[in-house]
Amino acid sequence: MLRSTFLHLPGVGPATEAALWRDGIRDWRELAEGAHPLGTSPAHRERLRAELAASEAALAGGDAGWFGRRLPAGEHWRVYSAFRERTAFLDIETTALSPYEGMVTVVAVHGGGATRSFVAGEDLEELPAYLGRFPVLVTFNGRYFDVPFLEATFPAFVAPPVHIDLRFLCYRIGLSGGLKRIETTLGIGDRTGVEGIRGLDAVRLWREYRAGSAAALERLVRYNRADTVNLEPLLERVAGDLVRRLLPPPLPSR
DNA sequence: CACTCCGAGAGTTTAAGGGA
């Protein structure tokens, strides 16, 4: 999808991009080499050529942030398929909805072939450095909740340059409600062992752990990991849907 | 419950293309 994206180019908006697709121009090379209505003035044409070359270089060099800076937040999902192995799915548990009233308790990061949990009072301090290895972040409502909370908790925390917030993407394809309701609607995700646990229960489980229950922490960590890991099939589903909605059907194979 | 600013839509600016 990233190679079919023209939205990050100067002077190209949704309408121009859709027109290019309709004309059968499906990737950067076709735009750079083909005769097209863009770049009628030599200066603009040269600028486009330079941006297309820079796009190729950024993709080859693994610079996801280059695209993150040029694409609107709502289109960051287009970067995902080209950077799967460097994508981190994230979910945090806290004791309240605002960082002024609560604290981060448990965090899970799923990506790069591993799922790691961080626990306050144990290894939570290692989270910012660990997350820093991933240029692409995926959350559900993380733009408002997880990221601001982490920024308030760790002054040095810098969010990855590409942030895909599934909440708004789900809404765009007609899926409303929280994460669990959407999982049920789509029939995806695995909640074995954490059935029935909801966000508010995370606050209670943390208190029970602090009061001495090791089982409560184990349960909280398991719940947090389920929330996080389930973001991956959800993004695959949503991204696939968005591509089908956006791109005209592929040309018949020859 | 408090908090957040994206998303949609209207309004404004900018750039392309055609006619003279």
Added chain:
DNA sequence: TCCCTTAAACTCTCGGAGTG
């Protein structure tokens, strides 16, 4: 070469939905 029309990009405003 310039100007006018038109279409798209860009900017602003405001309400809303989900987080533990």
